[in-house]
Amino acid sequence: MAKLLETHGLTKRFGGVTVIDDLNFGVDEGTLHCLIGPNGAGKSTLFKLIVGRHSPTAGSIRFRGRELTHLSTAARIHAGISIKMQVPGIFPALPVAQNLTIALQHRLGRAETRREVERLLDFVGLAADATKPAGQLGHGQKQWLEIAMAISLRPTLLFLDEPTAGLSPDETFRTGEMVLALKRDGMTVLVVEHDMTFVRQIAESVTVLHFGRVFAEGTIDEIAANTAVQEIYLGSTGHAH
Amino acid sequence: MTLRDIPVLFNGPQTLGRGKLFWLGVAAVIVAAAIYPQYAERFAISNTAYFGVWVFMALGLGLIWGYGGMLSFGQTAFFGLAGYAYGVIAINLGAAHSYPFLALICALAIGTAFAAVLGYFMIYGGINGVFVGIVTLSVTLAFATFMNQTAGPQWRIGRARLNGYNGMTRIPSLSIDWLDGHRIRFEGATFYYLVLGLLVVTYLALRVLVNSRFGNVLVGTRENPERVELLGYDVRRYQLGAFTIGGFLASLSGALYTAWGNFIVPASMALPAAAMPIIWVAVGGREDLTATLVGSFVVLYVFQALTVVSQEYALVAIGALLVVTVLIAPGGYVIWAVDMASRLRRRAGPSPPLSDPALKARTQRG
Numbered sequence: 237m238a239k240l241l242e243t244h245g246l247t248k249r250f251g252g253v254t255v256i257d258d259l260n261f262g263v264d265e266g267t268l269h270c271l272i273g274p275n276g277a278g279k280s281t282l283f284k285l286i287v288g289r290h291s292p293t294a295g296s297i298r299f300r301g302r303e304l305t306h307l308s309t310a311a312r313i314h315a316g317i318s319i320k321m322q323v324p325g326i327f328p329a330l331p332v333a334q335n336l337t338i339a340l341q342h343r344l345g346r347a348e349t350r351r352e353v354e355r356l357l358d359f360v361g362l363a364a365d366a367t368k369p370a371g372q373l374g375h376g377q378k379q380w381l382e383i384a385m386a387i388s389l390r391p392t393l394l395f396l397d398e399p400t401a402g403l404s405p406d407e408t409f410r411t412g413e414m415v416l417a418l419k420r421d422g423m424t425v426l427v428v429e430h431d432m433t434f435v436r437q438i439a440e441s442v443t444v445l446h447f448g449r450v451f452a453e454g455t456i457d458e459i460a461a462n463t464a465v466q467e468i469y470l471g472s473t474g475h476a477h
Numbered sequence: 478m479t480l481r482d483i484p485v486l487f488n489g490p491q492t493l494g495r496g497k498l499f500w501l502g503v504a505a506v507i508v509a510a511a512i513y514p515q516y517a518e519r520f521a522i523s524n525t526a527y528f529g530v531w532v533f534m535a536l537g538l539g540l541i542w543g544y545g546g547m548l549s550f551g552q553t554a555f556f557g558l559a560g561y562a563y564g565v566i567a568i569n570l571g572a573a574h575s576y577p578f579l580a581l582i583c584a585l586a587i588g589t590a591f592a593a594v595l596g597y598f599m600i601y602g603g604i605n606g607v608f609v610g611i612v613t614l615s616v617t618l619a620f621a622t623f624m625n626q627t628a629g630p631q632w633r634i635g636r637a638r639l640n641g642y643n644g645m646t647r648i649p650s651l652s653i654d655w656l657d658g659h660r661i662r663f664e665g666a667t668f669y670y671l672v673l674g675l676l677v678v679t680y681l682a683l684r685v686l687v688n689s690r691f692g693n694v695l696v697g698t699r700e701n702p703e704r705v706e707l708l709g710y711d712v713r714r715y716q717l718g719a720f721t722i723g724g725f726l727a728s729l730s731g732a733l734y735t736a737w738g739n740f741i742v743p744a745s746m747a748l749p750a751a752a753m754p755i756i757w758v759a760v761g762g763r764e765d766l767t768a769t770l771v772g773s774f775v776v777l778y779v780f781q782a783l784t785v786v787s788q789e790y791a792l793v794a795i796g797a798l799l800v801v802t803v804l805i806a807p808g809g810y811v812i813w814a815v816d817m818a819s820r821l822r823r824r825a826g827p828s829p830p831l832s833d834p835a836l837k838a839r840t841q842r843g
Binding site for chain 1: 485490690693694696697700701703704705706707708709710711
């Protein structure tokens with residue numbers, strides 16, 4: 237299967253500290269891929285490299301075979317990557333529906349935008365809150381609104397950075413259901429996540445990052461059974477819950 | 478586009494007031510303003526036109542600050558530059574033919590181009606937040622200081638002496654020759670009608686702009702520029718667009734002010750002058766064009782009434798007004814009043830709320 241996103245020899249150093257170290261990593265088209273790793277593994281730095289917030293010290297990032305490293309963030313979005321940040325990136329003073337209008341208006345006309353806003357609000361369960369200022373939503377609802385904004389771009393690759401941060405178990409489960417529905421619709425999803433319950437709910441394939449390198453790759457069951465992963469994650473031979 | 482779509486252009490989430498009653502009110506105000514010169518004295522007409530001249534700058538600042546989230550002290554620099562440009566060009570060309578009108582066009586082009594260049598280096602250079610205020614204030618004060626020291630006879634451009642602290646005087650009024658040779662001099666009531674017409678056009682054009690896709694993205698950059706960028710927009714382009722339009726409107730104020738009073742002085746760019754537009758816009762409500770327009774007019778009127786008593790006390794009173802505004806109604810009094818009216822209506826009966834859902838967030842914002 238073709239790699240939709242891949243890195244070759246990707247390296248990022250901050251002064252003398254190497255955070256991403258000659259990383260070779262790829263995401264297959266049409267899959268739901270989770271990127272996990274203990275604190276300091278380099279997940280956030282890899283995220284910022286792919287988004288374009290950082291420039292790599294060496295190596296390349298290719299998306300659909302196209303080199304990304306010299307493109308601006310906006311150009312990467314136009315290439316087909318859509319991103320949901322860890323801290324909900326919404327427009328707090330604007331009504332919920334207008335948040336989505338801003339996301340949709342550059343590719344749809346007024347009438348189509350209205351219909352698509354309704355569809356997306358239904359999808360993330362915020363139809364009743366369309367006219368409420370987005371800042372008045374609960375934390376989970378803000379996360380979902382941002383997911384709706386991210387998928388409104390109809391991306392080839394949806395990139396979610398810790399989408400369940402700060403969510404209750406119920407909200408986490410609902411988020412998982414949404415992500416699975418997107419995958420069923422044919423979207424490739426890459427999730428950076430800490431919550432292993434959530435990873436178990438959604439992941440087809442998992443990459444474990446450690447000291448900026450790929451430490452292990454496989455299905456969630458293979459990763460969960462990997463004692464070396466358990467050690468780096470828990471600092472002992474405990475269970476990756 | 479059909480006739481039905483026209484109201485959609487002028488109304489939207491970025492502007493308060495969208496019902497029939499509101500637009501009837503707008504029409505009534507325009508009609509009242511149009512017949513006002515029939516009943517008012519010449520001085521009162523000229524004075525009202527003077528207030529109107531400043532409102533363009535206030536609306537431009539409202540666009541940059543209220544809608545775009547960039548606090549600019551640079552409006553008075555664009556105002557002053559366009560004012561001086563009008564003066565220099567009009568003195569050199571003379572008052573014959575349509576030369577003063579040509580001077581106005583050139584002044585607008587110079588002021589707007591300066592705003593675009595300053596905005597480009599600032600925004601594309603990554604300056605944002607409070608630093609926009611610092612950079613624009615520095616530019617304004619540097620320009621005012623420079624103009625203050627142009628007193629000597631060597632400081633002339635063609636026939637125009639810059640005159641340092643005392644400023645340029647005897648600048649021709651605005652005039653235009655029609656094709657049949659008939660000359661219109663924009664003085665007194667004629668100047669008033671020019672300002673009124675331009676204000677109506679500017680207000681309506683800005684309503685269309687802020688409720689357009691451009692306006693949607695602009696308020697998005699105010700709320701969360703990172704998210705706007707992650708939606709694939711080039712944030713800088715929208716910020717520069719708003720900054721340049723704001724610069725154009727400040728230039729319009731500057732050139733019209735110079736044509737109105739036939740003079741321009743460096744004090745119109747000094748610190749108190751640079752702070753004034755911020756106060757007009759903050760007091761009315763920076764996140765709504767109507768609030769900015771009404772607030773600016775009222776504050777200008779009150780300030781002039783106080784200035785007649787004492788200029789120093791007027792400044793103190795206006796400063797105190799800003800402090801009280803920030804404490805009581807940080808979103809501005811007009812927006813605060815609309816919100817209060819909306820709450821009272823809801824309390825009084827089952828009628829639908831007057832204001833839009835985002836109003837509460839606007840009134841509470843500092």
